[in-house]
Amino acid sequence: MKQIVVIGAGKVGSTIADMLALTGDYDVTVVDMGEAQIAALQVCARVKTAVIDVRDEQALAALLDGKYAVLSAAPYQLTVAIAQAAASAGVHYFDLTEDVASTRAVKALAAGSANAFMPQCGLAPGFISIVAHDMAKGFDTLDAINLRVGALPRYPNNALGYNLTWSTDGMINECCEPCEAIVNGSPAEVPPLQEIEQIIVDGVTYEAFNTSGGLGTLCETYGGRVQNLNYRTIRYPGHAAAMKLLLQDLKLRDRRDLLKEILETAIPATLQDVIVIYVTVTGHKAGRLIQETYTRQIFGGRIGTLHRSAIQITTAAGICAALDLQAQGVLPKSGFVRQEDVALSAFLGNRFGQVYADLPPALGPSVTAAA
Incomplete structure (x- = not known):
């Protein structure tokens, strides 16, 4: 079971955590800077939580040590700090940012990296x-x-x-x-x-x-x-x-x-x-x-026991599918990975990408979603 850290306990971060954990294939920890946000988190019982200042690169890198990947659902202003911690910890990195400057910084971090850095994995970009x-x-x-x-x-x-x-x-x-x-x-x-x-x-x-x-x-x-x-x-x-x-x-x-x-x-x-x-x-x-x-x-x-909005489901499905395809060896395992590196047929055939194919995600018997 691959250990995953999701940064951000908001609407999209919670949906990502549920989607991944409900498969039974991922051990998921949700991290946020605010205790109130963690306390209000609505996810299945399999999801773990932690309160950490993600701007503290050393503290975050320590948490990421030994994990498979980190998925950022944090505000775009925190993108670079999280990517730097991922680089320090040597874990795969995925995010949802739309911010152009942040993506350029992630691309620079990816140069020569032994791990994959794949930003912009949501709906648009994504x-x-x-x-x-x-x-x-x-x-x-x-x-x-x-x-x-x-x-x-x-x-x-x-x-x-x-x-x-x-x-x-x-x-x-x-x-x-x-x-x-x-x-x-x-x-x-x-x-x-x-x-x-x-x-x-x-x-x-x-x-x-x-x-x-x-x-x-x-x-x-x-x-x-x-x-x-x-x-x-x-x-x-x-x-x-x-x-x-x-x-x-x-x-x-x-x-x-x-x-x-x-x-x-x-x-x-x-x-x-x-x-x-x-x-x-x-x-x-x-x-x-x-x-x-x-x-x-x-x-x-x-998704699970909760109704999720269309933007929550589509955004979370994008980054979950990217992680899933990378874990299956479909995508590059190192360096900067573009959305264009994903074949549409592979994405729509993925259990998370099925959201975009007018099908419910195939995450288990307790999960349904309308498309």
């Missing part, structure tokens, strides 16, 4: 990159790769058209930081909350706009091979304008702690959410200009 890469391989030449993902409330009733479904810090960060892209064949940084477009999925109209971090390493992978590559977040119409008011007009992008407090005080969380995935690839096949589209909607369901 699964969305696996899908886009698989689709793009079928084209002779590539014109455009467009990735769109939304984690949305099913029943919005406020001016933002939004409920808190995942990390507030992450949501603010992606709307503030520059966005990587390929524009007219050249690498570029484009501003967040811009280039608003309308898309329709199954008769529902959404807007999509630039946000940071969703492309993972695709700009590097497809540099010189595609004319246009971009990632945009899906929201209900009007959300981008409201976020511009908060972040730009009221200058709350410079007071992110205050904005986080406002959002978490005024905007309720919800478990009644839906994940909308929309990927298009345009290019030439046999001399013809072709566009192919991949869409998927995923809803929440039960």
Whole structure:
């Protein structure tokens, strides 16, 4: 049984811990800096816990010593510290970060490492990159790769058209930081909350706009091979304008702690959410200009004894599948591992990746999830 440490006792960290522990193949310990967070943790009885200041590299490295892997579900600001501890302890490392600077630091740590470092293993970046890469391989030449993902409330009733479904810090960060892209064949940084477009999925109209971090390493992978590559977040119409008011007009992008407090005080969380995935690839096949589209909607369901939201399930499934595939020898065992290194068929065939294949995860008789 492989010993795994999950950093972060929040909504996603608890889902990861349950998913792994319920298989019976992983011995899971959840670590958090706060005793209150650990005390409030809702997971199966098999999961162990520990309270440690994860910013203390030596203390965390000591805990990681002898473990198989560490999975970070902590805020993006802690990514580098956790990756450094993983490097010191010589364990495999996986995370969910969308932060571009943090990922670059993880990549530097991975250089020459005897262990695997695989960041950005969630939904976007994560699964969305696996899908886009698989689709793009079928084209002779590539014109455009467009990735769109939304984690949305099913029943919005406020001016933002939004409920808190995942990390507030992450949501603010992606709307503030520059966005990587390929524009007219050249690498570029484009501003967040811009280039608003309308898309329709199954008769529902959404807007999509630039946000940071969703492309993972695709700009590097497809540099010189595609004319246009971009990632945009899906929201209900009007959300981008409201976020511009908060972040730009009221200058709350410079007071992110205050904005986080406002959002978490005024905007309720919800478990009644839906994940909308929309990927298009345009290019030439046999001399013809072709566009192919991949869409998927995923809803929440039960993991163990608890109902988990769609964003909890999809995010946790991504990093659990990455760990599982690495443990099975499907993925590289050392150095920097990209999401593009995962074959879509292998991911969807994995017991955790089945969440994305419209099937419940095959984790045992006590586990069900609606997709």
